[in-house]
Amino acid sequence: MSESGTQNTVVTALAAIGRPVVNGFAGVGSAAIFAGRTIRRGLTPPYYPTRLIEQFFQIGWLSIPVVALTAIFTGAALAQQIYTGGSRFNAQSTVPAVVVIGMVRELGPVLTGLMVAGRVSSAMAAELGTMRVTEQIDAMRTLRTDPYRYLIAPRLFAAIIAMPLLVCLANILGIFGGYLLSTAKLGFNPANYLSMTADILEADDIVMSLVKAAVFGFFIALSGCYAGLSASGGAAGVGRATTNAVVAAFVTILAANLVLTVAAFG
Amino acid sequence: MAETPKLALDHVAKRFGSNQVLRDVTLSVAPGESLAIIGGSGSGKSVMLKCILGLVEPDAGTIRVDGEDMTAMRAADRERIRTKFGMLFQGGALFDSLPVWRNVTFSLTQGRMLRKREMRDIARENLERVNLGGDVLDLYPAELSGGMQKRVALARAIAPRPEIIFFDEPTTGLDPIRASVINDLIVELVEDLGVTAVTITHDMKSARRVAHRVAMLYEGEIIWTGPVDTLEDCGNPHVERFVKGVAQPAE
Ligand SMILES: Nc1ncnc2c1ncn2[C@@H]1O[C@H](COP(=O)(O)OP(=O)(O)OP(=O)(O)O)[C@@H](O)[C@H]1O
Ligand SMILES: [Mg+2]
Numbered sequence: 001m002s003e004s005g006t007q008n009t010v011v012t013a014l015a016a017i018g019r020p021v022v023n024g025f026a027g028v029g030s031a032a033i034f035a036g037r038t039i040r041r042g043l044t045p046p047y048y049p050t051r052l053i054e055q056f057f058q059i060g061w062l063s064i065p066v067v068a069l070t071a072i073f074t075g076a077a078l079a080q081q082i083y084t085g086g087s088r089f090n091a092q093s094t095v096p097a098v099v100v101i102g103m104v105r106e107l108g109p110v111l112t113g114l115m116v117a118g119r120v121s122s123a124m125a126a127e128l129g130t131m132r133v134t135e136q137i138d139a140m141r142t143l144r145t146d147p148y149r150y151l152i153a154p155r156l157f158a159a160i161i162a163m164p165l166l167v168c169l170a171n172i173l174g175i176f177g178g179y180l181l182s183t184a185k186l187g188f189n190p191a192n193y194l195s196m197t198a199d200i201l202e203a204d205d206i207v208m209s210l211v212k213a214a215v216f217g218f219f220i221a222l223s224g225c226y227a228g229l230s231a232s233g234g235a236a237g238v239g240r241a242t243t244n245a246v247v248a249a250f251v252t253i254l255a256a257n258l259v260l261t262v263a264a265f266g
Numbered sequence: 267m268a269e270t271p272k273l274a275l276d277h278v279a280k281r282f283g284s285n286q287v288l289r290d291v292t293l294s295v296a297p298g299e300s301l302a303i304i305g306g307s308g309s310g311k312s313v314m315l316k317c318i319l320g321l322v323e324p325d326a327g328t329i330r331v332d333g334e335d336m337t338a339m340r341a342a343d344r345e346r347i348r349t350k351f352g353m354l355f356q357g358g359a360l361f362d363s364l365p366v367w368r369n370v371t372f373s374l375t376q377g378r379m380l381r382k383r384e385m386r387d388i389a390r391e392n393l394e395r396v397n398l399g400g401d402v403l404d405l406y407p408a409e410l411s412g413g414m415q416k417r418v419a420l421a422r423a424i425a426p427r428p429e430i431i432f433f434d435e436p437t438t439g440l441d442p443i444r445a446s447v448i449n450d451l452i453v454e455l456v457e458d459l460g461v462t463a464v465t466i467t468h469d470m471k472s473a474r475r476v477a478h479r480v481a482m483l484y485e486g487e488i489i490w491t492g493p494v495d496t497l498e499d500c501g502n503p504h505v506e507r508f509v510k511g512v513a514q515p516a517e
Contacts, residue, residue: 046376131361138321139359143373144349144426150377 031226035156035218038225041146042153051154058123059155059221060162063116064169070111071103071170075177078102083186095186096196099178104205105265108171110257113216116159116166117249121224124155125245128228129238137229152229156221163217164210171209208264215260216253223249270333272297272430272462273318278327279486280310280317287313289486291327300456300463302477302494304470304508309483311466312356315432319351320344331430352428356435356466358419360407366393366418367403373426392421397447413440420448424455431455433465437472449475470509473497482508 082098128151131137137147175197182188227245231237271294280288287310295301305311316322318329320336329336331347339347360369367389368375375385390400396417407415416439423431433452437445449472455461456476467473473480474494481491482505490502497509507513 046378048378050379051377134362135355135357135359136361138316138319139353139355139361140372140377141321142319142348142351142353143376143422144345145372145376146345 031222034226034229035222038148038152038156041148042157046149048150048154051150052158055154055158056162059116059120059158059217060165063119063162063166066115066119067112067166067170068173070115071108071173072177072180074107074111075099075103075174075179076181078107078174079178079181079186083182092186095178095182095188096193097200099182100175100197100201101205103174103178104171104201104209106257106261108174109167109209109212109216110253112163112167112170112213113220113253113257114250116163116217117220117223117253118246120159121220121227121245121249122242124221124224125227125231125241126238128152128225129231129241132229132231133234133237147229152225155225156218159217159221160214161217163220164213167209167213171206204264208260212257212260215256219252219256220249223252269296271295271330272299272332273464274328274330275314275318276328276330278314278317278324278329280313280322280324286486288317288324291483291486291488293481293488293491295462295464297462298456298460299479300452300465300477302473302480303464303466303483304468304473304480304505305483306508307468310486311483312434314483315353315434315464315466319353319432320348349426350429352423352426352431354416354420354423354431354433354436356438358407358415360415360419360422362407365404365406366410369407369418370422370425372422388425389421392425393418395424395451396421397444413444416440417444417448420451424451427459428461430462430464433463433467435466435468437467437469445469445472446475448472452476470497 079095079099082095083092086092086094086098128137131151137151140147140150179188179190179193179197182193183190224245227241227248231241274294275291278288278291279286291314303311303314313322317324318331318336324337327337331350334343334347336344336347361372364372367386368377368379370389370392371385374388375381386403389403393400393402398414398417398421402410402414402418407418410418416436420433420436423433436448436452440448452463452465453476456463463476465473465476467476474497477494479491480494480497481488482502483489484504490500490505492500497505500506
């Protein structure tokens with residue numbers, strides 16, 4: 001291969017890596033502008049309380065079954081794992097402590113975030129994407145109504161409010177799942193288990209759990225709304241927007257989780 | 267000094283990627299005038315209207331509404347100017363999650379559930395003007411035929427009594443009787459209410475009925491404009507071919 005041929009190959013390879021990276025950063029930039037605009041406009045009138053309640057119902061209430069089941073199953077599985085793992089060095093008694101720390105600090109917020117992202121980000125992207133490609137969003141702007149206030153802000157704010165409540169529920173049910181398995185199968189004394197759980201749990205853990213939840217709620221709605229509003233090109237475009245929304249929500253949730261965890265406990 | 271035009275586009279250009287849709291559009295519309303825009307499919311007629319409404323950002327040129335330059339404006343002022351407009355979208359663009367009556371009154375309530383009885387009355391009145399009965403008030407857009415959707419969209423565009431109305435192919439997809447009702451409505455809006463109208467149409471009969479003046483968009487420029495009765499023998503070969511429906515000879 002000639003020298004310039006090699007160079008071209010290298011350049012092509014670098015471009016192949018560089019392009020998505022540059023596009024990624026450009027996407028982050030415009031998503032940030034999008035978020036800023038939504039918050040600024042959402043906090044100034046006209047307000048749409050009915051839209052907010054509607055979205056709160058969609059995001060919060062309708063997510064309860066899936067969040068509850070996920071939390072119970074995970075809490076119970078966690079208890080079994082800690083018990084079996086802990087028995088290797090005679091530490092079976094740490095089950096209540098590890099379950100509560102694991103659920104409240106980490107699994108409660110993250111699993112709830114991922115489950116809600118799967119349900120909600122995709123639905124938001126599909127609905128807003130369809131409105132985008134059928135020009136309903138353009139039409140709204142000609143009808144004296146700001147889509148940021150009417151469509152986006154209620155979704156963003158509802159997700160930020162709903163997620164901490166769902167995570168509270170997930171934490172409680174996760175601990176409860178661990179408790180059920182531990183008392184029914186692993187031979188823990190119910191009263192002891194609960195008092196050990198209460199002893200180990202600190203206010204900071206709960207605060208951090210709820211902060212994470214609110215941040216994840218923000219990313220869930222932002223991913224869904226941004227992907228939906230940037231959709232173009234008919235049904236296929238809406239399909240792509242839906243996929244992008246879920247991927248973006250998952251990645252941002254996991255990255256934010258790492259950042260927050262290291263910042264708070266590192 | 268001449269009267270300020272209601273709308274004035276000056277050297278407007280817009281491109282999507284490598285597709286230069288509008289090259290150099292210069293056009294003005296007087297208050298109370300009814301202008302028809304003709305041009306081949308994909309020539310950029312809809313894009314031109316969206317540029318005027320600020321839904322699409324032009325790359326170059328100025329757009330003045332009552333003498334105020336939209337392109338140099340802050341977002342809030344632009345929203346204020348936009349309230350002078352009503353737009354019938356080519357595809358209807360009805361809100362499919364809302365019933366017909368809430369679609370029609372959307373601009374009056376800004377999407378909120380206010381003064382229900384009054385709003386339903388207003389919706390009924392506006393639907394009547396497009397020849398639709400009160401039986402459609404509670405239907406959803408998906409339950410309507412294509413032509414009915416178009417007429418609901420038209421009722422929605424006229425409901426806030428805008429000063430300037432854009433009609434993007436108002437009669438496409440309507441039977442001749444319904445089409446003539448819509449043509450009459452446009453004429454009535456212009457003559458009785460003093461509305462300024464810009465109508466995109468492929469239907470020469472409709473153009474002759476509703477417009478005072480016609481402009482033809484071709485390859486990103488307005489290549490001809492003149493009174494509607496000179497359309498037939500205007501001396502411009504592109505316009506004459508278009509009006510008579512003759513295919514362009516191969517190059
Ligand atoms: N949002 C957009 N992104 C990219 N390209 C676009 C966009 N909107 C329009 N175009 C392109 O601009 C060109 C003009 O489109 P436009 O809808 O204005 O045509 P038109 O003159 O209204 O045609 P028709 O009579 O068929 O409605 C087309 O080539 C279209 O592909
Ligand atoms: Mg068009």
